[in-house]
Amino acid sequence: MSEEFWDAHYRARAGVWLGRANAVLVDVVASLPPGTALDLGCAEGADAVWLAARGWRVTAADVSPTALARAAAHAVDAGVEVDLQHHDLARTFPEGTFDLVSAQYLQSPLDFPRAEVLRKAANAVTPGGLLLVVEHGSVAPWSWNQDAEFPTPEESLAEIGLDRTAWRVERLGAPQREAIGPNRQTATVADIVIALRRV
Template sequence: MTTTAQEFWESFYSERDQVWSGKPNPLLVREAERLTPGSALDIGCAEGGDAVWLAKRGWRVLGVDVSQVALDRALKHAYDAGVEIAVERHDLKVTFPEGLYDLVSAQFLHSPVEEDGERNSILKRASQAVAPGGYLIIGGHAGAPSWSEHQHYYFPTTKDVLDHLGLADNWIVITDEVVERPLVGPDGQEESRKDNVLTVKRLF
């Protein structure tokens, strides 16, 4: 029987009381801390680390995820932090939030139960949700560490992402970079991991 995205991620988050650290993704922080707060859409928001960080900085945030367990944790995280966020559950290859946003964030939108073409379609739809003058920030892994079971998983480059977005000439690229950081494995392995960060701005 084929596992749906919702079934996979509900099971994933239900296995532990907390999966992620609760801290925002460093790539998002680096790219968004220079922006003027407005409306923000965080797709694949998970337990809300990025959404809460944005809300603390004055953004009006809508967090979206396929897992209701994750969304419930995101709301609790926001409550504990003394900020408000809104959440909606979407399987993004089927439905997408309405409206335009000053910032759309898609951080590490990798899924072992979805096809590459589905991710491309989601990111294309994300670009269409950016308001004039707004930004799309996409962070993604550039590869898997040696101990990962996802060694043969396809990790698109920033060029791959840009090619699939097919942005018109009313967009400019702000950041197109590969960032390397140290990483320690479950058995103490010391390696480094490369991540891609792409920030584009819609001019009008």
């Protein structure tokens, strides 16, 4: 069900590639030394390609074969290597541990065990590594779900259910950004940002 939904989402449009990584990822990661990274829900690969171009060894996972094919093409165009893997994160998860695990916008209109997946993401972070979670904190005018309710950053962190003694909070907030819609329209939206360092 999830694969069918998301693959139809990507097939319905020529491409949503904007050629730029998520601004929060860039801000948080730009000063870090490169290591191993896991990009969950990588879509068409903007974050994965950006990381790989900066020396990170990147594993990137998505449920949509169409999105993964586009991500592969973008990696080739950029001259970088990304280990692209097909996963429905509700059922399977990439193997290994990573210095950076990035989960960007893992929200879905379908039934999806978000908190469970994010706990798996946390378990994949090496000691001293970083878990970066970015979620929608408000809706844009073009969103398919205008009735969505969003937790506070604190509620979102609590929902993941991590042992807080094993993590140091580096960022927790709801900054605003300019979002670009499917027809290149713009709107100001809020994101929930959670950056945790494993101690």
